[in-house]
Amino acid sequence: MQNITKIPVTIITGFLGSGKTTLISQLMKNPLGKRLAVIVNEFGDIGVDGEILKGCAIPNCPEENIMELANGCICCTVADDFIPTIEKLMSLSPKPEHILIETSGLALPKPLLKAFEWPAIRSKITVDGVIALADAEAVSSGQFAPNIAGVKAQRELDDSIDHETPLSEVFEDQIACADLILLTKADLASSSDKKKAKRVIANNTIRHPPIIEVVEGQIDPRLILGLEAEAENDIDQRPSHHDNEPEHDHQDFESAIFNIAELDSPEILLNKIKILANEQHILRVKGFVSITGKPMRLLVQAVGSRVRSQFDKMWHPDDIRRGQIVVIAEHNHINIPAIKEILES
Template sequence: MSDLNKVPVTIVTGFLGSGKTTLISHLIRNAGGRRLAVVVNEFGTLGVDGEILKGCAIPDCPEENILELANGCICCTVADDFVPTVESLLAMDPRPDHILIETSGLALPKPLLKAFDWPDIRSRITVDGVIALADAEAVAAGRFAPDVAAVDAQRAADDSIDHETPLSEVFEDQISCADVVLLTKADLAGAEGIAAARAVIAAEAPRPLPVVEVTEGAVDPRVILGLGAAAEDDIAQRPSHHDGHDDHEHDDFDTIVVELGEVDDLPALSAKIEQMARDLDILRVKGYVAVKGKPMRALVQAVGARVRHQFDRPWKPGEARVTSLVVIAEHDRIDAAAIRGALGV
């Protein structure tokens, strides 16, 4: 089967809170006549991103074309989850013109690329491109890219120090695998922050990469769809920290779901989340909040100590008005009792 008959797939990767769901929501609304399908891979048991995207469904990307996998990393569950999901999309009538895959914020894209060589699907789909999102403000602050010179100086003084952290490895692997990097939240970083973030990305990239600044996921789809990269045939040019390993683990990170009843004060809850992130080194918080006296459900998203909330839709008749929050942190930093205490549970 020729490449012209293969359904193109775009992999959207990026660290926690970098704006992947916002980008895909924008692509759904601006598909340029393409019939889209979306696969969302969540880290944790409470699906938030999938429901957000289903709320954006339109005739060219109906709700049944948006599938959610919350059973673990799709590149680790190829036979059980990824391949059957892709096969179900390819069996649709009409068949999607383009498939978008939103990886979890903790995913390594290269093992997923290898999954496209699976015999049952490799003749029917191709990786049109890998799009890596990088939070300009966070990258500029050095949260995911260590200071190599400083680390080398420390290593010279203490051989037991390992300069690689789980966060830096995830970030570097995502950049290394990309065809295009989207520098998100550019409006928050400022000119100096954007310049610093671009320098970090250039230093980590194994080859020159186009870097596009975006705000609120607004990018012309022609920039990132239709790249024709056939990335599954170009794996050797996309180095990873995990090259030589047959699989990878997510034991470096952990997640818990905190459930509350209705809350009296949404800004007060946001302040608690912000303080909890600072005190307990929380990476990400996302979920839904039931606010007393409000007919609308609130969506809360936090990246570190930066918290945003908005009312996204009315509560449905008969729907339980509960508050459910997913909290993600590095494995040795997750303290369920402390987290629940910080949120007033």
């Protein structure tokens, strides 16, 4: 049984664009009466997800309870960033009763679990559960999952063949570490695709946690908050590709930030992002832009060629109405001049 003197922490992980921020915003709307705090870990230099969640702030989770770590992997900077952030949250009055951590889409959850063994925090917090989100359509198409049987067969024939791609390793590590898996954007996938996605997920975990289909982050919060997994106590039961490595990094990925001048129409930018997805090796696009004559900023998100936008927050009178978007791709796949030419054309 979970130690009631420790504050429970839920780690929410999942690949780029799987719906982590959407899920947290829904949990913030119905926190089961608990005082929440949120840590958002970004890949890139501007905190888009943190800004989205601050726009959802409620009395049980005010803006000061939402903290951002915006310069890379939370598990790579434990002493410098993660521990001080946890201690800062613990010093709030009143203290949070539950902490949500949104990891970067590129983060491996197991090293973060190990951070909970640090003496400075291990007596104060416990990992209530690791929730992994997987995009149903993307997983079923094999976009983020490897051909396991094919790779195994090739290895038997050629010892020089490398392991799975970095994207597949991220996916597998997140799934293997989870206490609960949410198959997101279930409304966009066919029944057969969802079945295929579930098979792919099942093949990548020996622990076989429940898999729940989710649309727009809508799920009973009782299924998320209160798992009492104490995941920091069974780390060895959560396999990772990096178990025998002293540390890991994200040099296989890179990001770039682009400034976007105020636009007359959102369709102009959305069409350009679709062009980027077709012509460049782009994994993720996310950011804010200003539309002439509109009092609210436009949130823009894209995973591959799937582009979404919505007006999410009023511009303040003293805000500089300019846009910034972050583009994430595999290493050496960001052609900055080409992307800039498309965006500015």
